[in-house]
Amino acid sequence: MADAWTLHPDYRTPPVPTGAGVLPGPWRHPDGGQIMNGTYERSLPDRQVEVVTVWYGYALSHWSGPRMPRFSSPLVSAWNPVLAQGLAVDPDSPSPYHDELWCDRWIADALLYGRKPYGAFTLPAAEALRWFAKSGGTGLVYHAEPAGGLIRVVAGTAERYAQLFDLDALIADYRGALPPELAEPEVAALEAHGGHSPALRYILSENGEARFARAALSVRGLTLGYPPRETAARIAAAALS
Template sequence: MADAWILHPDYRTPAVPAGTGPAPGPWRHPDGGQVMNGTYERALPGGQVEVVTVWYGYALSRWHGPFMPRFTSPMVSAWNLVLAQGLTAGPGAPSPYHDELWCDRWIAEALLYGRKPYGTFRLPAAEALDWFAGCGGTNLVYRARVEGDLVRVVAGTSERYVHLFDLDALIADYREALPRDLAEPAVAVLDAHRLHSPALHYVLPENGEERFARAPLPIRGLTLGYPPRETAARIVTASAEPASVRQAAAQ
């Protein structure tokens, strides 16, 4: 039997509508019926944890993964996964995204303020120039190109992974959470990335984005600031897929 939902405060949680707006969604606290808003977790049997991100009563994501108690990072959040991809509760459901560039602006700001280590976004030229100016004094490195009326940017921090994250804690969590045949490849790629940085490995090279698209799941998830528990669940799912499906997904 699952435990009750526990709120885990996260400043990334989008603000709820003020004044007139859509009706709140169906997710409510069992005690009192208040509208849920934020990241909620609950323990499941078998050492699993279920995570749901709720905005104004609407569940924008819901997944479960293994319990990984050691690793934490201010650059990792369940909201990074949601807000970078513009996830919603379903077609036509209310969401916090005000326009088609909302997620791009969110990624740009998250990078600028150290809320995620790597990302791509598109902005109007004037906004992109302001963003470039704001990078002064940060560890961000970027590449940019004009695409029609927008500027597309790929950016990442020059900080090395070993300084960005507690890799030893993450490695210990993977070894405990996954079967050995899945854990050891994850451990190997994390070890190999200790002295790399998102900027040096995935931004500066001409083929950096292609290289990132081919990177193993533990690296892609961590570099995007996604929760390792969610990544671990993906690793398990991918291991059960036929080899032809895995190869197609990696291309």
């Protein structure tokens, strides 16, 4: 039997709408019926955890994965894949994404303010130029190119993975969450990245984005600031398909 939902506060949670234009969604706290808003987790049997991100009562993501209790990082959040990709459990429900560039603007800000270590976004030229000016002194390295009247930017931090993350804790968690035949290739990939940075590996190197697309799933997820528990669940599911 699953435990009760526990809220995990995260400043990435989008603000709720103001005014009367949007009615709240169906996700409510069992005690009192208050509207759920944020990241919620509950324990499941067999060392699993269920996670849902909720905006104003509407679920934007809902998944389960293995418990990985050792690793944590301010660069990693269940909100990162949601807000970077504009996810929603029900595409027809209300969402915080106001326009087609909302996610791009969110990624741009998340990179500037240390909410994720690597990402790509597309903005109008004037906004991209303002982003370039703000990025000075942040340790970000970027590559920019025109894209149909807009500017596409791929950016990442110059800090090494071993400085950004507790790789030992993450490796121990992967070994505890996955069978050896699945865990060890991911462990080897993570260990190989310790002395590199997202900028050096996937921006400054030739064909960096193509290299990133071929990287181990554990590395791609970590580099994007996605939760390893969700990544581990994807690795396990891919092995069964």
